[in-house]
Amino acid sequence: MDINSLSRFIQEAKEKIIFLGIFPLISYFENGKFAKLFADKLRENPSFKIDILYESGTEVFNQSLFINSGNNEDLYSFNVLKFHKNYFVGGEYGKTKSSFLGDILRNIDDDNINWINKIEKNIRLFQFNLRQSINIIKIDSKIWYAPIVMGTSKITSYISVDSKEPLYNELVDYLIFVMDKEKGGKFLSRHDEEMIEIYDLDDYPRGIYPRDAFLSTDYQRYSIWGLVFNRNGELLLHQRSKNTKDNRLLWDKSTGGHVDLREISTSLTAKRELIEELLLPEAEYTNYVRPDLGDIIDFGDWSIEKRIERNFRLSTDSLSDTDWIMFRPTEKNGFLPVRVKRVSQRQLYNKDSVMSVHETRFISDIYLYIAPEGFMDTYEQMKDKVKAAEKTGAAEDHKLLSIRDLCNWINHEKREGRAKTLFTDDLIYICNEYHWLLEEFAEFVKLAFKNEK
Amino acid sequence: MKGKVRTMTYFDLIKNSKKGLPKETLIIVGVNPIINDLIRAPQVIANLLRVEPNLKITIIYENETENFNQSLFYDKMLSREKTEFDRLQTYRNRLIGGKKARNKHSSGFIEDVLKECSDEADRIDFKRRLILLQNNLRHNINIIKADEQIWYSFNGVDLPTIDDYQEIELKELPIYKQIVNYLDFLLNPSSGGIYLSSPGDELIQLYDRMDYPRGIYPRKAFYSTEYQRYSVWSLIFNRSGEILLHKRSDYTADNRSLWDKSSGGHIDLRDSSTIITAKRELVEELFLPEAEFTKYMKAEIGDIIDFGEWNIEKRQEKYLKGELDGLDDIDWAVFRATDAETGDPLTIKRKSERIMHFKDMNSDGTVKKDEKGNPIFKEETEKWKTRFISDVFLFIAPEGFSKEQMLLAEQKGAASQHRFMSVSELIQDVIYDNPQVYTDDMVYICNELKWLLVQFSEFIRFIFE
Numbered sequence: 001m002d003i004n005s006l007s008r009f010i011q012e013a014k015e016k017i018i019f020l021g022i023f024p025l026i027s028y029f030e031n032g033k034f035a036k037l038f039a040d041k042l043r044e045n046p047s048f049k050i051d052i053l054y055e056s057g058t059e060v061f062n063q064s065l066f067i068n069s070g071n072n073e074d075l076y077s078f079n080v081l082k083f084h085k086n087y088f089v090g091g092e093y094g095k096t097k098s099s100f101l102g103d104i105l106r107n108i109d110d111d112n113i114n115w116i117n118k119i120e121k122n123i124r125l126f127q128f129n130l131r132q133s134i135n136i137i138k139i140d141s142k143i144w145y146a147p148i149v150m151g152t153s154k155i156t157s158y159i160s161v162d163s164k165e166p167l168y169n170e171l172v173d174y175l176i177f178v179m180d181k182e183k184g185g186k187f188l189s190r191h192d193e194e195m196i197e198i199y200d201l202d203d204y205p206r207g208i209y210p211r212d213a214f215l216s217t218d219y220q221r222y223s224i225w226g227l228v229f230n231r232n233g234e235l236l237l238h239q240r241s242k243n244t245k246d247n248r249l250l251w252d253k254s255t256g257g258h259v260d261l262r263e264i265s266t267s268l269t270a271k272r273e274l275i276e277e278l279l280l281p282e283a284e285y286t287n288y289v290r291p292d293l294g295d296i297i298d299f300g301d302w303s304i305e306k307r308i309e310r311n312f313r314l315s316t317d318s319l320s321d322t323d324w325i326m327f328r329p330t331e332k333n334g335f336l337p338v339r340v341k342r343v344s345q346r347q348l349y350n351k352d353s354v355m356s357v358h359e360t361r362f363i364s365d366i367y368l369y370i371a372p373e374g375f376m377d378t379y380e381q382m383k384d385k386v387k388a389a390e391k392t393g394a395a396e397d398h399k400l401l402s403i404r405d406l407c408n409w410i411n412h413e414k415r416e417g418r419a420k421t422l423f424t425d426d427l428i429y430i431c432n433e434y435h436w437l438l439e440e441f442a443e444f445v446k447l448a449f450k451n452e453k
Numbered sequence: 454m455k456g457k458v459r460t461m462t463y464f465d466l467i468k469n470s471k472k473g474l475p476k477e478t479l480i481i482v483g484v485n486p487i488i489n490d491l492i493r494a495p496q497v498i499a500n501l502l503r504v505e506p507n508l509k510i511t512i513i514y515e516n517e518t519e520n521f522n523q524s525l526f527y528d529k530m531l532s533r534e535k536t537e538f539d540r541l542q543t544y545r546n547r548l549i550g551g552k553k554a555r556n557k558h559s560s561g562f563i564e565d566v567l568k569e570c571s572d573e574a575d576r577i578d579f580k581r582r583l584i585l586l587q588n589n590l591r592h593n594i595n596i597i598k599a600d601e602q603i604w605y606s607f608n609g610v611d612l613p614t615i616d617d618y619q620e621i622e623l624k625e626l627p628i629y630k631q632i633v634n635y636l637d638f639l640l641n642p643s644s645g646g647i648y649l650s651s652p653g654d655e656l657i658q659l660y661d662r663m664d665y666p667r668g669i670y671p672r673k674a675f676y677s678t679e680y681q682r683y684s685v686w687s688l689i690f691n692r693s694g695e696i697l698l699h700k701r702s703d704y705t706a707d708n709r710s711l712w713d714k715s716s717g718g719h720i721d722l723r724d725s726s727t728i729i730t731a732k733r734e735l736v737e738e739l740f741l742p743e744a745e746f747t748k749y750m751k752a753e754i755g756d757i758i759d760f761g762e763w764n765i766e767k768r769q770e771k772y773l774k775g776e777l778d779g780l781d782d783i784d785w786a787v788f789r790a791t792d793a794e795t796g797d798p799l800t801i802k803r804k805s806e807r808i809m810h811f812k813d814m815n816s817d818g819t820v821k822k823d824e825k826g827n828p829i830f831k832e833e834t835e836k837w838k839t840r841f842i843s844d845v846f847l848f849i850a851p852e853g854f855s856k857e858q859m860l861l862a863e864q865k866g867a868a869s870q871h872r873f874m875s876v877s878e879l880i881q882d883v884i885y886d887n888p889q890v891y892t893d894d895m896v897y898i899c900n901e902l903k904w905l906l907v908q909f910s911e912f913i914r915f916i917f918e
Contacts, residue, residue: 057665057667058665058667058668059591061661061667061668062590062591062667062668063591065590065648066590066638066645077679078661078679130522130525130526131519131522131523131525131526131591131592131593131608132593133592133593133594133607133608134593134607147593147594147605147607147628148591148593148594149593149594149628149631149632149634149635150631150634150635150638153631156627157627157628157631159628166617167617167619170609170610170617171609173531173609173610174609174610176531177526177528177531177610183528183530183531184525184526184528187525197666198521200517200521200538202723203723203725204517204518204722204723205658205666205669205722206517206518206521206522207518207521207522208666218524218537218538219521222725259725261665261666262663262664262665264683264720264726264727264842264844265725265726265727265728265798265844266725266726267726267728267798268798295767295796297761297762297764297767297768298761298762298789298798299760299761299762299768300758300759300760300761300762300787300788300789301758301759301760301761303758306756306758306779306780306781306784307758307760307776307779310775310778311772311775312775312776314772314775315768315772315773315775315776316772317769317772318766318767318768318769318772319767319768320767323767326761327761328759335756337726337729337759339725363725365725365726
């Protein structure tokens with residue numbers, strides 16, 4: 001394969017092109033050659049489709065490890081490869097105008113403003129997160145492939161496959177798998193999607209995949225559950241947004257979320273989620289600088305066996321009025337921190353608001369927080385603090401409930417057969433299995449701060 | 454492509470080829486497509502070794518992450534064979550002799566081949582010429598190379614069979630040169646070889662310079678400043694405020710015989726938080742070097758209680774004293790150090806310099822040993838650099854804890870010696886008197902974290918006096 005014949009094949013294409021892997025062709029994506037060809041194509045045939053599947057960050061990193069082979073001809077460092085990838089997708093945040101799509105738009109010189117919307121339907125960019133063993137070009141029914149031996153390949157590495165060869169059907173199957181949303185398609189991601197580390201059932205990390213990939217019980221993801229108590233020992237609950245597709249409008253624990261790729265300890269996740277979900281729903285954790293929100297101080301294990309702390313109230317004396325207290329509960333035997341591994345049922349809504357139940361596996365570390373005095377000790381105080389979260393639609397509503405009221409409510413709705421339409425599966429689980437923890441911690445908070453009233 | 458029937462084994466493929474069986478090298482990269490033929494017939498490999506006395510066979514197998522990711526391609530409509538993760542793992546276990554592969558030089562498939570030997574001389578010879586290694590780089594392409602002949606296949610929606618392997622007919626084709634280069638790279642111990650591991654080797658998560666996890670690699674891959682690994686530094690104090698140091702083993706290649714911080718180590722692949730690592734390392738390094746953390750007998754050594762962040766701005770000493778009251782006499786307390794200015798948990802990111810010793814080799818490629826059977830190291834050393842991200846933890850030992858309690862660790866060879874020093878003695882010795890006997894990390898700690906050592910030691914004296 002060379003660029004002249006590839007250009008000719010693209011010019012002659014009738015319906016559809018798929019590229020799996022962009023690095024062997026990166027210079028043509030960058031020098032305007034493809035942008036012009038694709039623009040011409042779209043002008044001539046407005047229903048023409050191009051799918052471009054580009055390498056994931058981890059794939060790029062692992063390709064870069066071949067660089068110390070001493071044979072540096074076609075090998076590039078991680079930073080160089082990442083630069084080219086970002087140039088293609090439009091920077092870390094993937095802005096259409098600064099991406100390859102922008103280059104195509106600039107080639108379409110008519111003033112039709114609808115192009116920008118149209119182009120994203122005709123030309124789709126996806127990140128390929130599965131192991132990539134080959135680069136493929138498919139133009140209508142013609143297929144070429146370039147095996148990835150070491151690092152990136154070149155345009156000359158592409159080999160054409162005759163439709164009579166068995167390999168042809170293998171590659172067709174491969175592309176069917178990759179592009180089908182129900183199959184490999186769930187492992188594709190858009191540039192701005194949240195990516196999560198995947199764990200096998202023995203808890204070993206095995207790669208990075210988008211959220212949609214996790215609706216399976218074959219593997220797990222890591223999360224934290226945050227339980228926020230006020231100084232009366234009441235637990236904060238939130239009702240999930242009416243705009244979310246996952247567990248829409250169900251009542252849930254105070255906070256929670258995935259462990260981010262760069263969080264080496266779940267305590268970091270616990271702090272971040274408290275800030276993002278409750279205090280500053282619109283903010284990025286790292287930009288969190290408002291001194292009036294106080295610090296979150298990690299007090300370590302909460303173990304009634306080992307930390308009786310009859311004078312715990314005193315330990316909090318040197319905290320600022322706005323500081324939060326955070327604990328990690330330990331199991332009843334007092335040694336291992338509480339870590340829940342379970343299959344969770346999720347109610348998922350599609351575009352037409354039709355709900356279906358899916359199973360997914362979570363490992364969840366539990367954290368307990370005590371809010372600062374006066375922060376949410378009354379319903380009014382609480383509502384005032386969460387109004388930003390409710391206004392932006394991050395959460396629909398919030399409640400403060402004593403543990404007894406919460407469990408009575410859940411039990412009542414269970415008897416009425418409505419529990420699953422009102423509460424998340426996780427919340428029902430916590431009330432069943434960690435009732436002791438909720439009750440004991442609420443009592444501890446009440447006891448510690450009782451003299452404040 | 455469902456319903457395809459396999460017609461030959463890998464051995465047939467090689468045997469029926471134009472050039473026939475190899476005389477010098479047989480290299481197999483990627484065993485999943487041929488695993489059953491390979492494992493069920495160790496005599497095939499044994500015969501090859503017996504017939505050709507100069508033949509060297511190298512088998513490079515898929516790592517567990519590769520198996521996991523291959524299993525994600527399974528689709529019940531499109532795939533002809535179910536390649537679940539558990540199944541691929543079972544194959545791998547058969548090849549290397551169990552998940553943990555305790556005896557890394559003679560277990561699993563290698564042992565099966567060696568059983569075909571008639572005498573000890575054969576065994577030694579076969580062992581030298583049959584090599585089994587795990588590939589921890591991306592496994593993109595399955596390769597069989599018999600002398601100059603090369604076949605390759607790649608994984609689609611399921612595993613290829615031997616019929617899917619394509620022979621490269623012409624050496625002039627770019628793919629031939631690419632594969633030769635790739636194999637040269639992989640089999641060169643100082644280039645791609647650093648990413649290969651033997652069954653049972655410790656593997657560590659690798660982080661790029663932006664702290665994103667990027668895969669799992671063996672320890673020897675990390676002597677590079679292009680990427681990082683994560684560890685904990687544990688500073689252990691007794692109740693008089695003295696800090697514990699340990700002297701590294703005399704038989705380790707990396708920072709041999711140097712004095713180092715109390716304890717520390719890599720984050721295990723399954724540790725979800727560095728506090729878990731810190732607790733585990735304490736148990737393993739000080740008490741039960743050979744034991745599994747989860748099985749440790751807590752009655753003997755007490756609990757390790759996490760008291761959270763040590764931040765005396767927010768948690769004043771006089772109040773913390775009350776918090777420590779509930780500890781039993783044999784319990785340990787651990788705190789996470791925090792940054793003096795920001796109050797955030799303290800994490801050190803740095804390039805650490807390691808003094809490397811190299812084992813002295815005999816002419817036949819074996820390691821020279823002294824009369825006790827310990828390896829002999831060469832005189833000359835090199836300085837290698839490696840990048841660490843390290844979370845800092847502070848431990849308070851139980852009442853009456855002394856260095857004699859670490860004798861077990863010393864006997865097991867994990868460390869050669871331990872000692873307690875007051876912080877002022879330590880700083881004098883590390884910075885002024887004997888910096889050459891300390892690790893680079895220790896010099897860094899005494900320079901940059903002096904405030905932490907002094908303050909925490911004072912805090913302990915205040916609490917327990």
